[in-house]
Amino acid sequence: MSTPTRRDFLHATALASTALAMPSLYAQGASNRIRLGIIGPGGMGTNHLKNLVRNPEVEITWVCDVDAKRLEAATKLAQGDAAKPPRTTADMRKVLEDASVDAVLIATPDHWHAPATILALNAGKHVYVEKPCSHNLREGRLMIEAAQKAKKVVQVGTQSRSTEHVQQAMAKLHGGAIGEVLSAKVWNSQFRRNIGHVKPSEPPAELDFDTWIGPAPKVPYQSNMLPGAWRWFHAFGEGDIGNDGVHDLDLGRWGLGMDTHPTRIAALGGKYFHDDDQQWPDTQSVLFEYDLGGGKKRLLSFEQRLWSDYHQEGFENGDAFYGTNGYMILGKNGGWKIYDKKDKLREEAKGSPDLLAHHRNFIECIRSGAVPAADIQEGHLSASLCHLANIATRTGKMIEFDPKAERITNDAEANKMLAREYRNHWGTPVG
Ligand SMILES: NC(=O)c1ccc[n+]([C@@H]2O[C@H](COP(=O)([O-])OP(=O)(O)OC[C@H]3O[C@@H](n4cnc5c(N)ncnc54)[C@H](O)[C@@H]3O)[C@@H](O)[C@H]2O)c1
Structure with missing residues (x-):
């Protein structure tokens, strides 16, 4: 058997302290599904949705995208066989204001990862955020601080963990x-394909490009920047x-x-x-x-x-x-x-x-208060x-x-x- 590393120790300690600090849903006697909002259901977000819509532990209650076409497609997908469609918005603050939302999955472009995670944690939500967790090193530190303050789970999208x-x-x-x-x-x-050289142009009518840019410095739209x-x-x-x-x-x-x-x-x-x-x-x-x-x-x-x-x-x-x-x-x-x-x-x-195992781990940690497999501390270091x-x-x-x-x-x-x-x-x- 291997000797426990410092990381094992830190995880065990964090687990114990978080578990004490955070009343688990099990402890509250709730067998409810996790009410989840998905923010940014584009390429990878759609991949998440396809799996989450079949997950009996999860109810997708909100779909949020700044691209109206993507929002429409994702909403259809998220509804699945459910009688009630999820609520929709292009403004993530609407999702975060809803007290019934337990958690959000953030699959926006990278420059929105830290801003959205911090807003979500401050609103008391658990967060699954795609990798890399941050656009720059300072943001990762701010995410850790926000997670510690909120005492919520932050799982980073490095599913290999x-x-x-x-x-x-x-x-x-x-x-x-x-x-x-x-x-x-x-x-x-x-x-990787060549994306060519293009001149700035008007964004397509379905895209709220200003919100897409968010807190990043404003640059003109270029058609070879999107999608992906x-x-x-x-x-x-x-x-x-x-x-x-x-x-x-x-x-x-x-x-x-x-x-x-x-x-x-x-x-x-x-x-x-x-x-x-x-x-x-x-x-x-x-x-x-x-x-x-x-x-x-x-x-x-x-x-x-x-x-x-x-x-x-x-x-x-x-x-x-x-x-x-x-x-x-x-x-x-x-x-x-x-x-x-x-x-x-x-x-x-x-x-x-x-x-799917990474989704399961996220849900289990929300329920138990345990530290997730790809905790924000790990996401930040990587x-x-x-x-x-x-x-x-x-x-x-x-x-x-x-x-x-x-x-x-x-x-x-x-x-x-x-x-x-x-x-x-x-x-x-x-x-
Ligand atoms: N874990 C993995 O294996 C894996 C694989 C692919 C991509 N990713 C990650 O997933 C993220 C998304 O990548 P992608 O290729 O799907 O990009 P994408 O551009 O296809 O999708 C991003 C979506 O976010 C939306 N969006 C942008 N700003 C928004 C905002 N403020 N509010 C709501 N929606 C907003 C866009 O309209 C778009 O639909 C990236 O961080 C990427 O690194 C992870």
């Missing part, structure tokens, strides 16, 4: 199956490291057993392939060094190529863990393999991400890797980071990039 073969892989790593794990490599290699391609723009996403990369970085950090931030971050990259309006790198290599004190260090690396149809080690996204007695290759979409020092395959398992990597890539400087103070100590300009500018808007996070 609730996936059996991943949990098994982590137990193997933490149990010493490949010896001491000193370094890990994470990759994201796939082909907003993630390649600085103001709204973090590039593919924060999109697909964050899933695997989360596993890399978990496998290494790091429950803190790295202390040094070095990165290079840029747009080596695509000639289009995308602003984030299509090619990126990052090194994160963790200083655990007493001369103990760990290294996490990340590689990204968005112009390669071919995969690495059989996976388009994956993690390799290097231990003193062997190594493990893990694909969240596929499974894991453990090799010994002589490259001999010793053990393997197959599996794929389990979104999203921070993306933010720090992007700051190091954009500045071209090696970043020195103080994990406790959450400050970049060797460059004032880079330190400013830990937060963002907001415009005057009701969604602007305060703190």
Whole structure:
């Protein structure tokens, strides 16, 4: 059996204190379904809806989207076989004002994750928020503070944390199956389409673009930003490291057993392939060094190529863990393999991400008061890797980071990039 890590201890302590502080629905004798509002049922939000509408533990009472066409489609889907349709709005504040709503699922673009989560927590709702939990590092800290104050569950949408073969892989790593794990490599290699160059234009009539932008600085609408391609723009996403990369970085950090931030971050990259309006790198290599004190260090690396149809080690996204007695290759979409020092395959398992298990975990934690599998503390540490990597890539400087103070100590300009500018808007996070 493995020795409990600091993270296990913190989780156990948090669990105990949260459970004491938060009267569970079970304790109140309620067998009611969780009344859920879904905010931003676009691509991934629709995926959630398709599953949640069949979940007997959940009643979808609100659907909220700033795109009227998407709102209409999602409302039909959310009604399912129910006699009563969910209520609809383009203004999330309506959902949050409704005292009968227990929880919200936020699947908006990334720049709305922290603002919407903080508003929801302040309104007393439990939150499931898509990954990456934040658009910048400061927002993640504000989310943690809001969650602690509200004493509500915040589950981040890194569903691999609730996936059996991943949990098994982590137990193997933490149990010493490949010896001491000193370094890990994470990759994201796939082909992303060229979004072209377009001039600003009027947003489509069905879209409330001003609310779509929310507290982010106002930029003109561009037709190649939507749907989905907003993630390649600085103001709204973090590039593919924060999109697909964050899933695997989360596993890399978990496998290494790091429950803190790295202390040094070095990165290079840029747009080596695509000639289009995308602003984030299509090619990126990052090194994160963790200083655990007493001369103990760990290294996490990340590689990204968005112009390669071919995969690495059989996976388009994956993690390799290097231990003193062997190594493990893990694909969240596929499974894991453990090799010994002589490259001999010793053990393997197959599996794929389990979104339903992640929903179940969220609901169980709302009912019990337990800490969810992808708690906001974990979401923040993993999203921070993306933010720090992007700051190091954009500045071209090696970043020195103080994990406790959450400050970049060797460059004032880079330190400013830990937060963002907001415009005057009701969604602007305060703190
Ligand atoms: N967990 C996963 O595996 C996974 C997979 C894909 C996407 N995602 C995440 O899901 C999120 C959404 O991604 P997507 O590809 O579905 O994007 P999308 O653009 O297709 O969907 C976002 C939706 O949010 C709506 N929206 C925007 N601002 C809003 C607001 N203020 N209030 C209400 N609705 C608003 C949009 O109109 C749109 O319908 C992203 O954060 C992404 O990282 C997660």
